[in-house]
Amino acid sequence: MTAIAADLPTSYLTEEHTIASWLLTKDHKRIALLFFASITFFFFIGGIGAMLIRLQLLSPYGLLLQPDMYNRMFTMHGIVMVWFFLIPSIPATLGNFLIPLMIGAHDLAFPRLNLGSWYVFNLSGLFLLYTLFVGGVDTGWTFYTPYSTLFANGHVIGAAVAVFVNGFSSIMTGLNFVVTIHRLRAPGMTWMRLPLFVWAIYAVSIVMLLATPVLAMTLALVALERFMGVGVFDPALGGDPLLFQHMFWFYSHPAVYIMILPAMGVASELIACYARRPVFGYRGMAYAIMGIAVISFFVWAHHMFTAGISVYAAVVFSLMTFFVAVPSAIKVFNWTATLHKGRISFDAPMIYGLGFVGLFTIGGLTGLMLATLPVDVHVHDTYFVIAHFHYIMVGGTVSAFFGGLHFWWPKITGRRYPEMWARGAAILTFLGFNLTFFPQFILGYLGMMRRYYAYPPAFQEWNVLSSAGASILAVAYALPLFYLGWSLLWGERASANPWGATGLEWSTSSPPPKENFARTPVVKAAPYQYNPEDGSFVSQDGVAHA
């Protein structure tokens, strides 16, 4: 740490050096870094799963892995990526670091709860690693009954416990954010002056709080059924396997919005800053975020159109799904309009941000196709669905995460990263991603099933393209490790506001001092007061900059 912070002024990084000062910290900024370490670790675990899957699928005959091992591999990939990477990624790292800074507070409302959340997360990670170590589970991340309760011979209970405990971490973080945003805003920081990233984290937190407990109960019932032989979902005992699906998706659909909303918040920050103009339709964007969060609770059974639900229920859920697409569409159009009459530069964060908008749009349009009942009947459980959600979660969320990481890197570390390398990685990500997942749309419509370890030889060309893309994507994701790591030791020192951005976080030093601000800021301006005509801007503390 001394080498990294060698020529930096006193900051939260250099405040104390002991291991205890990190492991027992109450500082939200240090906790953000702790979370960053954890989720990066799990990103690699999940990534190994992805690599093995794509390697296996190079050949149609399933030569690399035994069928049972392949099934455990895609299950592990799903569980790790969803609960141990995507859901915590932006909220627990960028959210933790930035929320107090953005609203002008000195920390979150409950700092010990924040640290507790990290420990609970790691505890759940230990449960998961143990489960993987003793053989893993092969139910898919969706745990459908009665396979998971009565027939699977993997460690279902271990996985269920891991996810159950992980849920507590989500709830603790979400609770902290909601209460902080309500109560700790600096004077002058009204709701309609909040940066859109804060709105996004606020909405995400509400969804996390209300949805996760339902997952907890669902998994508890699955574990109990498996452990005790009681039949909540067992048809032989009068249980209904479909009920599991309803309960599971009641959480898991809002969960996918937990994964995308923070990314949308990041995108707004990036695009406004690098287009040097206010976000088009700030109010609409804020309402769209809240609208998505609310409606997301009413669409869950669109995952069950072919499951045996009544056709009339299916029709209702299809309608609700089309409704939830509307605020997303508004956001895409507003982001595009934010480029109009801007003064646009294409730094790496902007490339990630624009890439996010493009890939999210593609993912969203295919979501419309999935919402259309008869089309879904054909493509449900095929690679079409896989492509759709990877466009949103990887093309969308991961792109935004990397964009945000680069954007706030100077603030978090006090260093500049090498711009050319970063732009190269961003472009490589975009290209590699499309090569990986676009062929999967075609495969899906042709009828290639998901969760198959082997497939008809006619599909091989598309699979090879997809695997080739995955190898490029792997490089693109690994690159930042190297040049960001390099920047920690040899990167140029960053000023307080290298990008000329308007948020409160930029009015304090890079990296910030432990208490964030020497004095509690007073907010005098709305966010994104960029003037594209001459590149000047007014930061939220009211200070005009040329």
Add this chain to the structure above:
Amino acid sequence: MASPMRSLAPEPQFATLEQQTETAQLGMWVFIATEVMFFGALIFTYYIYRLIYWEQFRLAAADTKILLGAINVAILLTSSLTMVLAVNAAKEGRQRALLVLLLVTAALGFCFLGVKGYEYVQDYNSSTVPSVNFLFKSGYHSPAELFWIFYFIATGFHAVHVTIGIGAILVMSWHARRGRFSPNYYSPLEVLGLYWSFVDTVWVFLFAAIYPLGRAIT
């Protein structure tokens, strides 16, 4: 790092003690919202099966120990009262009353657990414990066992919450004995009182959902 119990200065992220107090309360309300979703999911599932298997659930529910359940309602409601009185005592600076009332609340909580445990033993003796000791009486079919599964899961999770609450009350009692609460600072007690009232409310809902079914009055 000053513990919130030690001084009357607010934690560094708060401007005033009042802000800290209000924030703590909001935090507990938000937590209660998550608990409502947790128990709500279970109760909702229970009602779905109850609707489908009306007759079987009535049959099975007739074997529940309604007297014990009702006694527990009384115990918890009383404990909520003593909890509220404890908070009042703190507000008025009556230290001894505060300590006594907290300990009585904890004791009532223990009574609840005791009665519950006794009830579980009775359930075992009457062979209504699914998968462990369950006898299909005449007229019973699988859904009857389903009723009992819900009974144990619901009351089991509830008992866990009661236990955690008792633990928290005992910790608060220890702090109270050390004189950490005063009319200027009793926020942790209010927050705990909120949690305890919630635990109490859940029991009332569970009682209403589980016990009266299948009795002559319904």
Add this chain to the structure above:
Amino acid sequence: MQWLPFWPPDASNTAASIDKIFIGELSLSLVILCFVFGMMIVFGVRYRRNSAADRSNLVKKTWHWELTWTTGSLAVFLALFVWGANMYLWLYEPPRHPDLEIYVVAKQWMWKAEHPGGQREINEVHLPVDKVVRLLLTSEDVIHDFFVPAFRVKHDVLPGQYQTLWFKPTETGRFRLECAQYCGTQHAHMIGDIVVQSQADYARWLSQQGVHKSLAQQGEQLFRSFGCSGCHGANSTVHAPSLTGLYGRVVHLQDGTTTTADERYLRDCILLGASHIQVAGYPPIMPSFAGQIGEDDLMKLVAYIQSLSRQQQASP
């Protein structure tokens, strides 16, 4: 659609319609994408940092624009919804008088199909072209899913329940059947073929299967061997509902509600007995046969009871 490269075959009456919606949405998506990407590129170039474009007078009343694209999106989405929902209701509403009924039992990891004439297949289903087929599906263990990409039909197959699926094959040929719900280790090998033949070939295939008893006839045998005829037979002294003409009829239950005697009803009666189904006017004494009758035999009994209705319709 065969003239499109990389397009799956469309071999059922519904495939072309589904493809039409999909192509419609693809085209719409292309238009929207061109618009969004186009705007991003145009703005990105025109308003790049060092360009001399006019940046004065930023739009202040953004809500005009937002209202436009909100209502536009909503209108388009609702249109897509109506188009899709309409077709879906038609797709999933089973035909009243299918030409052919096939009984399918799924289990890890194979498909068992039985024709009304008693012919049995594993991982293959022979069908006549241009005839409306109705499948009765159930699983012996976990949830599977019956999916034929060429027909664009798919339905989950649940244990403990019957699901129905219908379609009309319009092309002869061999079409892949796949399991579309993860069901365990060999999920990827729970595949088979739907063999659609001309009606003459199909009839020939049926006769070559060496089966002497139709499904309904086998069911009638089971009806006696399981003791059903003891109560439901014509000469029984027990007051039990007659099964002649029962299938498809409205049944009045003890609690005043009515239900239709479809396959699910018959299955529930047999497996759950009087605890679940109490028919008005009859004592609730029917025992449950849960655990005593396997899925294959259940389907035969159902086929037999269905045949009693057809006989009744056939005779004056």
